[in-house]
Structures are given as C-alpha cells and as structure tokens.
Amino acid sequence: MKLKKLISVAAAAVLSAAMFTGCGSKAPENTVFSIDDLNGKKIGVQLGTVGDTYASDVEGATVERYNKGADAVQALKQGKIDAVIIDSEPAKEFVDKNDDLKILDDPFADEEYAIAMKLDNKDLQTEINGALKELKDEGTLDKIKSNYQGETKGKNKYTSPDGVDRSKGKLIMATNAEFPPYEYKEGDKIVGLDADMMQAVCDKLGYELQIDDMAFDSIISAVQSGKADVGVAGMTVTPDREKNVLFSDGYATSTQVIIVRKK
Numbered sequence: 001m002k003l004k005k006l007i008s009v010a011a012a013a014v015l016s017a018a019m020f021t022g023c024g025s026k027a028p029e030n031t032v033f034s035i036d037d038l039n040g041k042k043i044g045v046q047l048g049t050v051g052d053t054y055a056s057d058v059e060g061a062t063v064e065r066y067n068k069g070a071d072a073v074q075a076l077k078q079g080k081i082d083a084v085i086i087d088s089e090p091a092k093e094f095v096d097k098n099d100d101l102k103i104l105d106d107p108f109a110d111e112e113y114a115i116a117m118k119l120d121n122k123d124l125q126t127e128i129n130g131a132l133k134e135l136k137d138e139g140t141l142d143k144i145k146s147n148y149q150g151e152t153k154g155k156n157k158y159t160s161p162d163g164v165d166r167s168k169g170k171l172i173m174a175t176n177a178e179f180p181p182y183e184y185k186e187g188d189k190i191v192g193l194d195a196d197m198m199q200a201v202c203d204k205l206g207y208e209l210q211i212d213d214m215a216f217d218s219i220i221s222a223v224q225s226g227k228a229d230v231g232v233a234g235m236t237v238t239p240d241r242e243k244n245v246l247f248s249d250g251y252a253t254s255t256q257v258i259i260v261r262k263k
Helices: 002-024 050-056 069-077 088-096 122-137 140-146 193-205 216-225
Strands: 042-046 062-066 083-087 101-103 110-113 170-175 184-186 189-191 208-213 252-261
Touching: 042 050, 042 069, 050 062, 050 083, 050 252, 062 069, 069 083, 069 088, 069 101, 069 252, 083 088, 088 101, 088 252, 122 140, 122 193, 140 193, 170 193, 170 216, 189 193, 193 208
Parallel strands: 042 062, 042 083, 170 208
Antiparallel strands: 083 252, 101 252, 110 252, 184 189
16 A cells, blocks of 8 residues: 555656646747737737737737736747737846847837826826926936846835825825836835835825735726826826826836747
8 A cells, every 4th residue: 555655646746747847848949030020920918018009910910918927928938929029128027037038129119108197187197297307307216217227226226215294195006016127026015116216206295105016907997996096017108098097297218029939
C-alpha cells in the first residue's frame, strides 16, 4: 500500500508539473514585425483601453480582451495571441521583466492623459486645473514623473508637505491598479505616478485622497454615478469619453505600442 501511495504521489507531481509547463509546448514563431503585420492576427488588449480601440480597427484581426494588461502579456508569452497593443510606459515595464519580449519601433499616435470627472462638475475641474498648473510651474509634476521613468527612477519619491490642511474632506479616486508605472500595488497599497500626482493635487487643494481599485472599464461609470470624484488611470482623452466625463488639462503624454515575442 505504501508503494502504491508513493507511485500515486509521484504521478500527481508529474501531472502538476506538466500543467505549469504547458506540457512542453512551445510558442509559435513571431510573425508581427510592423503595424501592417497585425492584419488578420490575434491581438491582446486590456478591456476598454485605447489599445482596445486601435486593435478593433485592424483589418481581419481577432481582438482578445483581458481585464489586466499583465494577462494579455502572459497570453502572448504562451503563444495564445500574436501581439499586445498597450501604452508605452507599461509596455516598457513588461518588457524589462520578460527578456523574451520586445516593443516594435512602429508607434501609434501620441495621446494625452487627463483626470476624469462628472460632466457637470466644472468647479472641481477648475480646482484641479489650478493645482496641476502650480505643480507644473514649480517642477513638482516633472519630479514625480522622474521617480517612475528613466535614469532617476526611484530617486525622487513624492512626500506630502507637513501640516497640510485637509478640511475639505475626502476626494475619491477610481483607478485600475494594473498599469505600472502609473498605478500598481506594493503589498496592499496602491502606488505609482498617478497616485503621487493625485496626492500632490489633494495637498494643494486641501483634500484627503482615497484610492479605490476597480476594473478599468468600470472607472467612467463610477465617476458618472458619483461613487468616485475622479477617474485617474492613465486615461486617454478621446471624443467618445468626452461625451461621458469632463477632463482636466493633460498631465502626461504617451503612445500606444506593440509588444511581440522576440522569436
């Protein structure tokens, strides 16, 4: 009986190993070397993003939508899709951590990130635009960006000034903490460029910042319903979104890029 049990345990271990290695399967060779090569391919995107919009316009392409950009990248590594369309900064983060992936040289159009608010909340828009201007003029916004990008990454962490007045109460920020370096989790805490930027805005305006994590495609609905005061998640200003929410002035620019396997 002991021998049979040992054999059974060993067999289970082999089966488990096969599941994690994909039964020895190898991802197919990369066939996407430019934007034109996307025609007829399987493209992975994060649901509801601008990448989703671009992919939907590719002739003959099958669009696979994921709740997390990381899930799309994993599907690419496994050979389930041929490419991922995503914003440039998260793309760099994913490629830095996966030496079998690369970003193509062909970028899509530049885009601008801004803070989303309820359509009728023009008072808050005015407040936030004023705070953003101050942060830009004094160099604080550039310093926050530098903590998450380039050679100074990790060297310019933002901290709130002492004695900040928070008498205006809470300002609730809806985000999707799956979009490094703009928002991601360190343990249970949501951190990133957007989190620091909004903390700096709240420091200027006298609010206590509360960050609520949710699916990306739920953010605009949360703002419209009043469950959140602002939506901040590397959100690109588009004509369709402007029909549903009010945007602040832009605080960052980005580009949609294509991630593929190296081989």
